[in-house]
Amino acid sequence: MTQFPEDLKKVLIIDEMHLSIIPLFEEEGFVVDYRPEIKRPEILEIIQDYFGLLIRSKTPINRELLTKAKKLRFIGRAGAGLDKIDLEYLDQNNIKLFHAAEGNMDAVGEHAIGGLLALFNHINKADQEVRRGVWKREENRGEELKGKTVGIIGYGNMGSAFAKKLLGFEVNILAYDKYKSHFGSGVIKEVTLEDIFAETDVLSLHVPLTAETNNLMTPEFLKRFKKPIYLINTARGEIVSFATLNQAFDAGIIKGAVLDVLENEKFQTFSLEQQREFDLLAARENVIFSPHIAGWTFQSYERINEVLAQKIREGISN
C-alpha cells in the first residue's frame, strides 16, 4: 500500500462509476469522496482541497476549474476520451493524467462488429417487421462481411481492438493513423489515407476528438471515396455532422451507418437545423443508432476502475 502524507490523500470522484472504485482507491491509501451527483459550482468551491480527481465526462476540466485546483497532482479518466480536458494546462502544471481506454476497448470493438452485422443483415428493421406480423424475406436479404475491405482511421486502443475482433471474418483490414507508424501486421495493413479512399467498403472511425478531427469528415473528404461505404462511428459525433451524413447518403457516398455517437447528444438542446437533419437521418432504414454505449458493458464498467487504479498506483509512485 502506498503511504501518502495526510494532505496528499484526498481524491474527489465527480461522476458515476462502478462502486469498486472506492475500495480500490482506499486500498491505495487514498481518502475517497464519491460525489457523483455533485454540480459544477460546488466542484469549483471544493476542488482546492483535493490531490486527485477521478472523472468521466460530465464536467469540462478546463482552466476555470484547474486554476482553482491548487493541490491537484493527478486526474484519472475512467474511460478513454480526453476531449473535455485542458491537456495543455495539465502539461504546463505537472498534473498527471491517467486514462483507462484499455478497460473499454474490447467493448467498443465488439459493439462496432455487432452494429455492422446488424446493419448488413437488416436485423433491427426485420425484427420490427416480424413483430408487426410482416414477413419480408427478399427485402431483407443480407450482405456478407466476408471479402469486404474494412478501413480503420485511428489505430490506437479502439481501432486495434476492432481490427483484432475482425480477424476471422475473412475481410481485408486497412488501417491509417496520422501519428503512429509501423503498426501493421501480416493481416492488418498499415496504409495511407489515399489507400483508405481507394479501397474501403466499410469505414470505422477511431480517432480522438481534437481541433483537427472536429468535422474531419467534410463533404469534400467523403467525396474522395471511390466506392460507396458503410460508416461506423463509435468515436465522437463531432467528427461528422448530421447534415454531412445526410448529404453523403443522398449522393450515394454512404449506403449505411452505425452511429453510437452524435454531434449533439442532448436532444433537448438541438438547434432547429440539428433537429431537421437528425429527423432525416432517423427516417433512414439503413442507419442504426445507439446512445453512446459502445464502451458501456458490465465488464468494462468494472475493468476501467482496475486499469485506472493500477496506472495511478504505478504512475504516482514515480
Ligand SMILES: NC(=O)c1ccc[n+]([C@@H]2O[C@H](COP(=O)([O-])OP(=O)(O)OC[C@H]3O[C@@H](n4cnc5c(N)ncnc54)[C@H](O)[C@@H]3O)[C@@H](O)[C@H]2O)c1
Ligand atoms: N463510444 C464509446 O463508448 C467510446 C468508448 C471509448 C472510446 N471512444 C472514443 O474513441 C476514441 C479513441 O480512443 P483510443 O483509446 O483508441 O485513443 P488512442 O489515442 O489510443 O487512439 C487514437 C489514434 O488516433 C490517431 N489519430 C489522431 N488524430 C488523427 C487523425 N487526424 N487522423 C488519423 N489518426 C489520428 C492517434 O495517433 C491514435 O493512434 C476516444 O478518444 C473516444 O473519443 C468512444
Ligand SMILES: O=C(O)[C@H](O)COP(=O)(O)O
Ligand atoms: O471515451 C469513453 O470512454 C466513452 O466515450 C465513454 O465516455 P463516458 O465515460 O464519458 O460516458
